[in-house]
Amino acid sequence: MNILIYVLFGIGLTFNGLGAIALLRFPDVYTRLHGATKATTFGSIFTTAAVIAYGFARGGPAFDTLAIHAIIALIALLITNPTGAHAIARAAYRSGVKPKYAVVDKLEEKK
Amino acid sequence: MLAFLATTLVAYILYLILTMFSGSFGLWSLGELIAGAVLSLIAGAVAFRVAFAKERAGEANIFRIFNPVRFIIFLVYLIGPFFFSMAKSNFDVAYRVITGKIRPGIVRISPGLKTDLGITLLANSITLTPGTLSVDVDEKNGDLYVHWINVKNPEPSPAEVCGSFPDWVRRIAE
Numbered sequence: 001m002n003i004l005i006y007v008l009f010g011i012g013l014t015f016n017g018l019g020a021i022a023l024l025r026f027p028d029v030y031t032r033l034h035g036a037t038k039a040t041t042f043g044s045i046f047t048t049a050a051v052i053a054y055g056f057a058r059g060g061p062a063f064d065t066l067a068i069h070a071i072i073a074l075i076a077l078l079i080t081n082p083t084g085a086h087a088i089a090r091a092a093y094r095s096g097v098k099p100k101y102a103v104v105d106k107l108e109e110k111k
Numbered sequence: 112m113l114a115f116l117a118t119t120l121v122a123y124i125l126y127l128i129l130t131m132f133s134g135s136f137g138l139w140s141l142g143e144l145i146a147g148a149v150l151s152l153i154a155g156a157v158a159f160r161v162a163f164a165k166e167r168a169g170e171a172n173i174f175r176i177f178n179p180v181r182f183i184i185f186l187v188y189l190i191g192p193f194f195f196s197m198a199k200s201n202f203d204v205a206y207r208v209i210t211g212k213i214r215p216g217i218v219r220i221s222p223g224l225k226t227d228l229g230i231t232l233l234a235n236s237i238t239l240t241p242g243t244l245s246v247d248v249d250e251k252n253g254d255l256y257v258h259w260i261n262v263k264n265p266e267p268s269p270a271e272v273c274g275s276f277p278d279w280v281r282r283i284a285e
Binding site: 015018019021022025026027028030031033034035037038039041042061064065068069072079081082083085086089090093099100101102103104105106107108 | 128129131132133197198200201204205208211213214215216217218219234235236238239240242244245246247256258260262265
């Protein structure tokens with residue numbers, strides 16, 4: 001059981017770290033959001049799964065509650081993370097940040 | 112009235128999940144059951160107009176999401192194609208982080224979805240899947256503006272950007 005939890009934490013931390021590197025490597029706000037949303041959501045699924053496994057493995061009311069709350073946090077994360085990224089991208093576009101190195105920009109042509 | 116009852120019921124179920132394992136009365140203590148009932152009645156009275164807002168014209172049935180078949184399809188979608196493409200998208204991001212090969216651009220797709228729920232679901236799915244991020248939505252006809260990290264075709268069809276997702280979303284939400 002411990003090994004499973006360590007493996008889940010390892011996968012999750014790898015992807016979360018990748019998201020942090022993506023923030024540093026990419027050139028503008030839109031490409032950075034790619035790294036920030038995808039990698040951190042996927043990484044957080046695995047770290048939360050590790051918490052859920054730990055909670056159900058320890059057992060008892062307190063740890064079962066921990067696991068249930070982690071499941072609810074996971075659902076909230078899955079809904080709010082892409083929504084927040086969409087809000088940031090839209091706000092950035094509205095306030096005049098153009099995508100760097102863009103080969104095509106249909107949103108520009110609309111206005 | 113039905114909207115109020117449905118909102119109250121969903122709030123009560125959420126409260127019960129949140130306070131599971133709290134006591135001796137089954138899984139819950141009596142105090143939690145009563146407090147949850149009172150609080151979810153208040154939440155239902157406050158929130159039912161928001162939760163079941165009148166959507167756009169041409170809306171079939173606002174209670175369609177309570178259909179259990181749609182729930183099952185949603186779960187299959189979440190575990191199957193959605194999780195798979197999310198894993199793929201992470202390796203895609205990893206590849207682009209390491210090599211720095213990007214060819215970004217904002218493209219427009221017309222998935223042809225009519226309901227607000229469907230468009231929301233598709234936009235969130237697009238954000239979490241390979242190389243795409245939804246930036247803006249055209250509220251009149253439901254077109255999505257998508258930031259694509261590796262533009263292959265400046266005028267793509269929905270299938271090129273997001274695979275079979277529009278079909279799944281149509282089955283779940285329309």
